[in-house]
Amino acid sequence: MSSENGRSGAGEPPEAAERGGEQLAFIRETVRKAKVPRAKPRTWRGAALAGSLPVARVLVDKGPVHLDQLWEYAVPAELDAAAQPGTRVRVRFGAGARNVREGRREGGGLLDGYIVERVAEAEYRGPLAALAQVLSPEPVLTPALYELCRSVADRYAGSLADVLQLAVPPRHARIEAEPSPEPLSPPARPGPGTWSRYPTGPAFLDAVSRGDSPRAVWTALPGPHWPQELARAAGTALAAERGALLVLPDGRAAARVDAELTALLGEGRHVLLTADLGPEERYRRWLAVSRGSVRVVVGTRAAMFAPVRALGLVAIWDDGDGSHSAQNAPHPHAREVLMSRAAHEKAAFLLGGFGCTVEAAQLVNTGWALPLAADRDRVRATAPMIRTVGDGDEARDEAARAARLPTLAWQTAREALKHGPVLVQVPRRGYVPRLACERCREPARCTTCVGPLEALEGDGGLRCGWCGRGQPEWHCAECGGRRLRARIVGAGRTAEELGRAFPSVPVRTSGRDHILDRVPDRPALIVSTPGAEPVAEGGYAAALLLDGWALLGFPDLRADEEALRRWLDAAALVRSQAEGGTVVIVAEPTLRPVQALVRWDPAGHAVRELADRAELGFPPVSRMAAVSGPPEAVAQFLAAAELPADAEVLGPVPMSVTAPGRPRRPGEAPPGERWDRALLRVRPGRGGALASALKTAQAARLAGRDGEPVSLRIDPLNIG
Template sequence: MPGGGAGPVRWAAAVRAVCETEAVSRGDGSDAGERQPHAPEQLALIRETVRERKARQPRAKPRTWRGAEMAERLPVARVLVDKGLVHLDRFFDYAVPAAMDEEAQPGVRVRVRFGAGEREGRREGGGLINGFIVERRADTDFTGRLAPLAQVLSPEPVLTPELLGLCRAVADRYAGSLADVVQLAVPPRRARAEKQPSPRRPPEPAAPEPGGWARYPEGPAFLRAVAEKAAPRAVWTALPGPQSWADELARAMATALAAGRGALAVLPDGKSAARVDAALTALVGEGQHVLLTADAGPEPRYRRWLAVSRGAVRAVVGTRAAMFAPVRRLGLAVVWEDGDSNHSEERAPQPHAREVLLQRAVTEQAAFLLGAHGCTVEAAQLVESGFARPLAADRDTVRAVMPRVRTAAEGDAGRDPAARSARLPSLAWRAARDALERGPVLVQVPRRGYVPRLVCERCREPARCAHCSGPLEAAAEGTALRCGWCARETPQWRCPMCSGTRLRGSVIGARRTAEELGRAFPAVPVRTSGGTHVLESVPGRPALVVATPGAEPVPEGGEGYAAALLLDGWALLSRPDLRAGEEALRRWLGAASLVRPQGEGGTVVVVAEESVRPVQALVRWDPAGHALRELADRAELGFPPVSRMAAVTGPPEAVAGLLAAAQDAGLPEGAQVLGPVPLPVPEPGRPRNPGDPPPGEQWERALVRVPRGSGAALAAALKTAQVGRLTRREGPVAQVRVDPLDIG
């Protein structure tokens, strides 16, 4: 009692008296009612003493595993476990042992026990699993016994609050789990790289001159806004040229660095990333940026990532995984060629680099630049909605730097025997012959290999393997036929329809094309680029360069190709895909941009039907106009990007169950369910692609369409439905993909 120095006996008596008095007032039937109640003044004094003693008592620590000694300050660690199951998409609390108090900080990697004991209300068993500490707390909402952290793997704080927030936003957008996105964002640990100190950050470089940006009316203004630390957003239609776009992109990044802010550029492949890396190094010198690509190897790549995370480097050039690079004070985010499928992550939840960098630009108040020689419908949508401004050259400038584009009919073999033997229309053959006197000639072929598809010469029946029904292909002239699926050889083939034994190629690959061109131009060297053998560059001397789309090498010397032949246009335009025309134009523009201007004799011959919209856009060099017309068609049909879609794929009962649960979870108003429709059953022996049903199983696919602006509600409803079904174990699991690339 205050001032009375009450001992343990008097204190116990006082507490007992309070309890007995309260029992009398409640009338709970105890024997306290037979005792003499205390005076009101005495009860008030007892209650006050009890409150004071309780306030002076130390706060109880959470119960822990086997009574281990825990940290005194912030003894609870909230952990994100490395378990990508959507129904476990939450944080778990663990006790922090006193021995780990200093190292167990937010953002570090840890090992925890997970799995056993959850149902009994405790976390004290199970196997060890990796995770990240996201927060240190003084208390916990968990009512059971907390297990301690098993191990702090590294004191390096790799999961910063900014990176965690970005991962959470991406997971919510794509109806995925946070752990899956963190796996994409944080590279695997390499202990030796963490022990090495990062280099000291160099001083900011000087602001570069506009250079090639002066050719665009709004180009210098965009650079000024970046230099003033503003957040402009632009869709950039780059002018053709072998290296001009890389230099212009590097100048935009250097402008952000000169302003004291970070820069990040994501490119579709290592070849284009290397071009920007070289251009930026030539502009600002060594040490200002790092190159993050898979070609570097796990340990060097992690070392470079750590330099960015620690703030020693403020600029990153990389491929798809670099979209999560922890660049500090981001001032400019760039995506080059957003229509390339390499920008879409194959692992769950399959985010797209364009959308991730858009999210970062908005959240971090950074400038955003979406560049390409072409223009996707998503880029056109950004301009139409007012989110971004167009950044393009005027028509006079475009005409001055573009090559001359001509069209040739598919079936026109001409009257020249060499043109017939080379499978070229006479116009293309003459263009190649004339251009070879001035420099190299690029020949773009949509298919790689020799003859990847064969048919019966008599009845046109496709040649298939007798074992697995896979397509037969010819690896080289004079070799036995081989199955493209199971690789079994078929030395003696006979048509099952007409018993014919002679074959002809229905699809001609790059190697067969190179062989035919070598016979037509025997005095000219022929080089191939594609598949596993991609050339970075070729000499500027006369030669024929046969390449598949995206593998075109750059001629040395900076002059470009003297001509380009774009063969087999039907193979690109006839694909059963909503994006077939857009993709064909993107591939053609990429090859044609490597050709010299028409004032220097540069010529492009596209072998396709002249009246097709993508061909006309190539002739006029008007990718933005093509994208706007495609966007208008999508708007009439309600297709993305005018709307948002999600694909639900799986066994029929799983698709039906998930759609019903999503309805109960609250699909947004105006949601439409298209389908489900059955998916083709994979043929036996055929290699499976991600998302294909298992052999012998019948799967279905349904599309859920909502108006633009309701995408977040759609993702939330699908995720809630998926979590409920997994928690209740309601049958097989359906796959969910938000914003699928293919909706056919």
């Protein structure tokens, strides 16, 4: 058993000396002085072994980070032909051998794994266990994919086996037996199309066509053209006999690009990889990519690892969307994975979106990528008119009182409904998800668990948002009042109020429970939560962005950036100002994100945010990691970890607890448990050292079964 840098034997871990395994170094030195001859296994329990390269280095599919290494096994002669690098095998892990680093025997159960390489002799100076079975002769773990997963595991202080579970889909033998289609000949290079709207757009495509590796941060113009533009970039790479990989935040966005690729390239030249496909169909398409039958992939987060041959272009759309960060450990972000692939595989890199994250601004600021944007005259001609109204504006028309709309918003909606649909963005789903006492403004709390109360639809009364208990006799604990007011009104209640204000107009909702994909070009009110906005045929006549304070008031470092991103995504669906498109945002007009929306200047906003982060020392100017878990475990971990000398520890501080029955969010402790979280910060260029120190400390803690485990997350999404 061995690592990519060192080798070891059956049950002996590789790279232990390099990673600080003092016990392993001592044993190796003792063996060397005893002049124990190196074993060259030719038989195993009387069975003949492979005559050439009889030792296989296997990555065992076992998740704990302290077992994150390669292990050496003998290759029986009958498995010689099938046991090739990249194939799936089954091995008996730790049988009859001692794990030297941990000083204990591992269990002898059968585990799945992957052969990484075959070598002529083993480093281990004793008999090797043999491969038990070759599960499939299909080489699914290519050298490039292995190196990518290895770098991702190291960057995020995680286990290589965990990364491979994200990168390689589960096997389906029946699918492997099916022949993959023959690759089609390269298509003709498509024209630039609407890329010509950007001064450097055609030049970027020319560089891709030449086989160069340009890198660009693309601030897309509002409107429906971005899926076609992504498709043309991919088609340009394919025409140059190079592959392309496009990663989208959700299945709806991926489906739009998939449709444009089909229209541009025809059938059979690309595949769509999303979770909705089902395991068998997903594996069929993944195999077609791995075998080289297709070279263009469009998909959601998991597609970032797709083994595209001769990769020439990687692209990510809307990198600020939280769905780009994997939910399972070690939580890699698609942007960082694609940046790594672009650098190592010498592919072009394209980061696009209507908004601009601080990470994207940092890429431009450091010169790693160049900006790709339209000039200001083009932006003004393409964007809708943006009008603002403050949260405190209580003026209402008589007909609009029930709709909770300022006069400007009500008049805009009334006029726009003569020409087409109107989008209404509401920050929260539900009916009235947050309530307060009308007299003293104290938040309404459950008398049992102190959770927030919410109003049910119709005359359903009150219910706790945590424990679900009804509260028919509620009264304010502070002042005794019994009347309530809405602090935040959800999409359901908003739709009801708009229906009363515009009785002759149909009202439709789009949210987590039911998301609309498209709506026709006829008058209607479309009430949507952020991220669930459907596309309107011909564009929306207007959009109303309500309760802006709710997005801006989120207690997180990214609140302003996220609010602006949500507003831009909705406003981009509205017709241009020349076509009468208008957006009304209900938020304090003087705030920086609101002004950035008015000017349609996401890049400028990101640059100013980046400057603020640099002054405060927050990411992406610095690298940060989060350590969370039970308070005693976090304290013990921090005390034992050999952190870089310049590492700064912020905290630990108590984490908020996840409400019962609600999904756990980043930065929250499990229901009913008390957790602390500490943030670790290092200067740029020291992120690798921090990740290595945390991974080593986690491995030692798991190997010694020393206390409760802690959770590690490099580059946490939510800092607070």
